[in-house]
Amino acid sequence: MWIFLPVAGISINLFVLVGAGAVIGFLSGLLGVAGGFLMTPILMMVGIPPTIAAATDSCQIVAASTSGVAAHFRLGNVDFKMGVTLLLGGLTGAGIGVQLIKVLRVLGDADFLITVAYIVVLGGVGGSMLVASLKKLRGGPMCSSSRPHRATWSFLDKLPFQMSFERSNVRHSALVPFALCTIIGILAAIMGVGGGFMIVPMMVYILRMPAHVAVGTSLFQILFTCAGVTYMQATTNHTVDLVLALLLAAGSTVGAQIGARVTRYLRGDQLLIILAALALIVAVKMVVGILITPSNLLSPISQHSALWWPHGLQELRTCAGGAIHV
């Protein structure tokens, strides 16, 4: 069955579209990767124009995140106070990142630097996760908690504006999550990618939040950032295809269900190894992409996502640990 997408202006096989959403949803349920660096390329592979793919992805994430937040809320995994603090930091960071991109574009080096940032961050995060996970695997199944010893971050306790985040059972200065998410927002805006693989490890390792609360809280933040992105894309660029978004959401939610069930059979460090491998594969692919001669010297301009500051925000996604429904 073929469906004509009204804003994308093309016809596409319904099952291919739902299947693409299911693949991303499976990875989301399995690894918590919201698919920022996967969804757009997959949509482009099935014929969706890049600008439509990027903008509509935000809308699809609103649907998936709403479903995820509802589930995590029932499980007590959403820290609204932390979520709002992170959201404010992300907004600030994305705004700074967009201005930085404008400066880089004037200097003429934006695209190359963005590619290098992508490779460095993906490769660095993926590589360190892989090393840490392999060490854990060799250490045996009785893994100690991955949360660092309190003393490592004790200097954070001396900062002003100390607040208790009851749901997360942590106490921090509000400046800490705000500043950390500002940095991630800048990176996300520059790279035009999710940041999901950065924000949940940040919440777990630095803010010392329980992993499942980090997942739920991050989903809450992503819901609002993607809602803002969707609105801005719809009003500024007219590139949000609601039919496409809903079909993707239908597939991704089913895929997430399956992926979440599969996590039963895998340990946490095994999941992290898969996630790390995925990040490294993308990093290697990007390195190969800039080294080999392209098939065409011309590529259509889809304006870099960071230039639209709300789109940079959309990428503050989470490594959603996948416990949506089982």
Added chain:
Amino acid sequence: MNALELGLVLSISSAVAMSAAGIEPVAGRMRITPAVIQKGFFYNGAVVKVEGSIGNGATAIVTVTGSDIEERFNRKRRVAGVWVNASKVRVFGAPSLFLAFSSGPVRNLVDPHAVETRTLDRLAVVRQICIEPHAPSDLETLQNQFLAFKRDSGSYLFSESGIVIGAPSENGKPFSLTFEWPRAAASSNYEVHVYEVEGGVISREVEMPLQVRRVGFPEWIALLATRQPALYGIAAVLIAAFAGLGIDYLGTTLFGTKRVAHG
């Protein structure tokens, strides 16, 4: 002058003008089916048929063209061993869509001057493509790269087959061409040109319009997205959110809410 009289005057005027230019009106000799391609919600592409009759000693060339558009591209260069988007170029003067069908190499059928003036083959299309900025030595490369991009997207096609020509008769030879309309072609107005070629000369040219239109639900959504973007944006967010809640409810009903253990 009422509408009927005005219509008659316009019809006669166009017929006179077209005859003066050596172009005959459609008037039953050529036909395109469908003349309007409607893209509804379950649109699955379309098959277009062009048919008519030509002289017993003639052959036919058919082209389908869209309006000229301007597009912008990133241009890659190798810098310090890596390929980067080094600059931006503007491409203009090229049609949004160009499909050409003939019964052999066009330059073997028609004199080269006619091929260039009427843009009948790949070389003629390339010469129309304007690219700014460019170094003089780069122009041909960039033109061919643009052409390759359009061919890969299905917007440009140069086929030396597909035209079926029947047996000669008292009324000339029937011919037909059937081709699949490119799925990615935008909703717009296109022109179908049928050239009757005899002895290396274009003896007759017929132009027929082909409209591609969104209809029904897709048209309503697209109009809402462009004319009421704020309303569309808010509706998109709310519909997506409610869809998420609905899927959550469905999942809860079907699968329950057991927690998954995290490693």
